[in-house]
Amino acid sequence: MYLLAGRTGNGEFLVVPLDSTGLEIAPARRLSFAEFLGEVIAAEEGSPRWVWEDTSRLYPLLLAAGVRVQRGHDLRLCHAILRQSSLTATSDLATAAPSRWDNGLVVLPEEPSPGSTLFDLGFAEDGTAEASSDSDAQAEFRLQLAAVAACAEPGRLRLLLAAESAGALIAAEMQFAGLPWRTEVHDRLLTRELGPRVAPGLRPEKLESLARRIRTELGDPQVNPDSQQDLLRALQRVGLSMSSTRAWELQKLEHPVIAPLLEYKKLARLLSANGWFWMDTWIVNGRFHPEYLPGGVVTGRWATRGGGALQLPKQVRGAVIADDGWKLVVADAAQLEPRILAALSADTAMATAGRGTDLYAGIVASGVVETRDHAKVAMLGAMYGATTGESGRLLPRLARAYPRALALTETAARAGERGETVTTRLGRSSPRPGESWLATQAQAYHPGATDADEGRARSQARDWGRFTRNFIVQGSAAEWALCWMAEIRRELRLLRAPEGTVPGASPVFSDAPHLVFFLHDEVIVHTPTGLVEEVERIVTRAAATAGRHLFGDFPVDFLLTVATVDSYDQAK
């Protein structure tokens, strides 16, 4: 059963029961927020699928009121998928003129003040964004259902839309719950690395002394190590010929300035990216609440906004600490993308290499290459489109051992080079290249085309080929991860903490295990200690379930590394 929910311009909530084709089976009801909450709680008994425009705008209101839902259908996210998918290319939805569903729903980020994001994830005061009527949302939903029903493989898209929508619920819940974070531990860590905290704009002691050493070694008392131009000129003056100040370029050189400079860069990065200012900005009441953006990356991966949540450096993970009486279950899908590639291409040899073991080790054991590192470099090269270096040299051996897998990546690359799209396992298609790409290609076929024109077109075509080559693997991996998380969430909901559990600090989630972090192929569950083993079982079982959802009976293992820890840095 579907329940369409929305909000009117004057702040009322609407609920409309719909049948399986999106037709209403009862009239819309207009409700106050309190009535709406009651309606949601009552309706959840029947596990309805809530259909709404934008989970990220409506669901936080429910969470703030202590209400969760089981299933959703996010019209905005699902529209984006169906609009692009090659599986629904001839549908009314995909062939219609662009509408507000294509761009009008994008809400500008508010002031990035994490303290307020929880409870005023707001709605436009004047109701402009909500001027959309419920009938518009209902019409959109019907178009979506029709597009899926008419496509050649509706099962794939149904699963994708359900997974994407579950992801939207999870994203809102994780933002709400937040990642447990101890500011006093973070502060100690920063003080140890950088010296005591100083006023903004000043360098902490250790950075300042490194800066002095750098100036001494370069014989220039003025040089600012934060300025690339400055630094590059100074380096060249002391005879270091280089074209950039990148750390890996510096590492190759011999000079007394190199060591302090590399150290400076490392610490300066820590200070600017995850220093005290970051901590004050993003940690609220012992929780880090980044905003997750499902579907924020073209491939279907998530993006985040605020705090750089997907780039949390290992350096600061020691500050991620479970509440007293609770644990963090950190689970990481081992060699996810190669396993996805093996399954996508039905390459049983590659799947066998990963059966019950580290897939790269399995490749070595099969005699394809000599070391795990070679196996990894070669695989990444196949998926990213490397042509030179060690990776390029190893590729032919990989191609002999795993012809099906390598043929799939090559085919995806060739499609991209021709400007065609590729489609993931569940039906997310890559975007078409833009106008300027097409113009550059056309230019190369022009009668008067120069060698430079052709060179430019070839290089650009190869760039797009690398993109589509990676898209199909990265995007399918993102789908696996969505299914994995959705399954974890579904099973966690059924757990209740045993008697005597110390409540956690998050309302709504204070007595039950819940997801608190997601990083492409890794999740963290915050759980009462008494449920650790059950959570580990759930996470592990969910990986197998996700594999079956995507690839049926194809015999590929999705192995996890699972670590139950007090602090995140203890995992791995």
Next chain:
DNA sequence: GACAATGGCGCC
């Protein structure tokens, strides 16, 4: 002063 581009680096 506001904004955009760039280099650089963190994560997968």
Next chain:
DNA sequence: AGGGCGCCATTGTC
């Protein structure tokens, strides 16, 4: 001739 991101400081431009 290595895919996808977000964020920061510096620098360039209006």
